[in-house]
Amino acid sequence: xxxxxxxxxxxxxxxxxxxxxxxxxxxxxxxxxxxxxxxxxxxxxxxxxxxxxxxxxxxxxxxxxxxxxxxxxxxxxxxxxxxxxxxxxxxxxxxxxxxxxxxxxxxxxxxxxxxxxxxxxxxxxxxxxxxxxxxxxxxxxxxxxxxxxxxxxxxxxxxxxxxxxxxxxxxxxxxxxxxxxxxxxxxxxxxxxxxxxxxxxxxxxxxxxxxxxxxxxxxxxxxxxxxxxxxxxxxxxxxxxxxxxx
Numbered sequence: 001x002x003x004x005x006x007x008x009x010x011x012x013x014x015x016x017x018x019x020x021x022x023x024x025x026x027x028x029x030x031x032x033x034x035x036x037x038x039x040x041x042x043x044x045x046x047x048x049x050x051x052x053x054x055x056x057x058x059x060x061x062x063x064x065x066x067x068x069x070x071x072x073x074x075x076x077x078x079x080x081x082x083x084x085x086x087x088x089x090x091x092x093x094x095x096x097x098x099x100x101x102x103x104x105x106x107x108x109x110x111x112x113x114x115x116x117x118x119x120x121x122x123x124x125x126x127x128x129x130x131x132x133x134x135x136x137x138x139x140x141x142x143x144x145x146x147x148x149x150x151x152x153x154x155x156x157x158x159x160x161x162x163x164x165x166x167x168x169x170x171x172x173x174x175x176x177x178x179x180x181x182x183x184x185x186x187x188x189x190x191x192x193x194x195x196x197x198x199x200x201x202x203x204x205x206x207x208x209x210x211x212x213x214x215x216x217x218x219x220x221x222x223x224x225x226x227x228x229x230x231x232x233x234x235x236x237x238x239x240x241x242x243x244x245x246x
């Protein structure tokens with residue numbers, strides 16, 4: 001499958017006249033709880049030619065390439081990526097920490113310092129907290145349960161370690177849940193891999209109680225402190241990557 005995905009990335013570069021500097025798997029396969037019928041969520045970062053960024057009529061800053069039962073492939077332009085990084089966009093940090101990397105280049109690595117500098121605990125914590133609240137209120141399929149648990153455990157990781165959380169659910173469970181509940185959740189991961197995406201799941205009273213307790217705990221750590229960071233590093237990174245490619 002990797003060779004097929006790399007072939008599609010090359011096709012994107014040719015037809016869109018761009019350079020892809022990073023491509024990863026996102027979604028349930030990267031999180032470690034894919035179902036039998038899970039699609040491939042491929043995400044990539046691309047760079048256009050310098051003259052495209054100087055045009056009076058800028059091109060789109062996203063590429064939506066393919067969406068069907070097998071593939072969900074789309075990417076973000078470098079400029080959009082850096083602008084989102086300024087706001088500590090959690091999705092970007094998840095892509096950076098994906099365990100399934102299809103393509104990585106020296107130009108992508110030039111963003112490492114910016115990733116470290118622009119990580120803001122408050123913004124990312126709010127993101128995962130609200131995500132967990134939203135998914136917990138939806139239908140209680142095992143998939144939705146895992147969305148909720150992964151978001152909650154990401155919050156707990158951030159509160160404790162003050163770093164971007166790992167994206168694999170199993171890693172989060174091993175580090176943040178203890179006792180019998182840990183074994184139970186780990187067993188659910190194995191069950192999920194044998195299911196289909198929309199299979200039903202009998203709710204667990206103990207798991208619901210754990211989730212609700214943690215949501216209260218996380219809420220007590222939410223703050224609204226605004227931190228203004230200097231964007232100069234992003235400008236420098238943008239120009240350095242363009243010069244390195246062209």
